Amino acid sequence: MKKKLIVIVMGMMLCMGLLGGCGQTEPKQDSAATGNSETGKQEGTAEEKELTGTIDEIKDFMFVVTDENDTPYSFTFEEKPEGLENISDGDTVTVKYTGTISEVDPFEGEIISIEKTK
Incomplete structure (x- = not known):
């Protein structure tokens, strides 16, 4: 009898825990704060960089450049870049x-x- 009562109480506690956990919502972020952080990310990545190396492979959507340290870097694109x-x-x-x-991430x-280059 005690085991049956313990199992029922534990089952009820489990159900209450699941219902309580599913009812929680995350606080909504202020849209002004979100807009500022996205702008900062875009400005941070706008810095122009260069990589010099040898073309290993060219496809319709990507090409691979290997630098002087024999490290391959793949560049993907939607529209063919200027000069390709x-x-x-x-x-x-x-x-x-x-x-x-x-060399490992896209x-x-x-x-x-x-x-x-010559």
């Missing part, structure tokens, strides 16, 4: 971009231009 039509595999290029690049930013 004049580039082929094996060319040494300088890529101007905004955002961040990583490219986050915008390609400004790509130029063949």
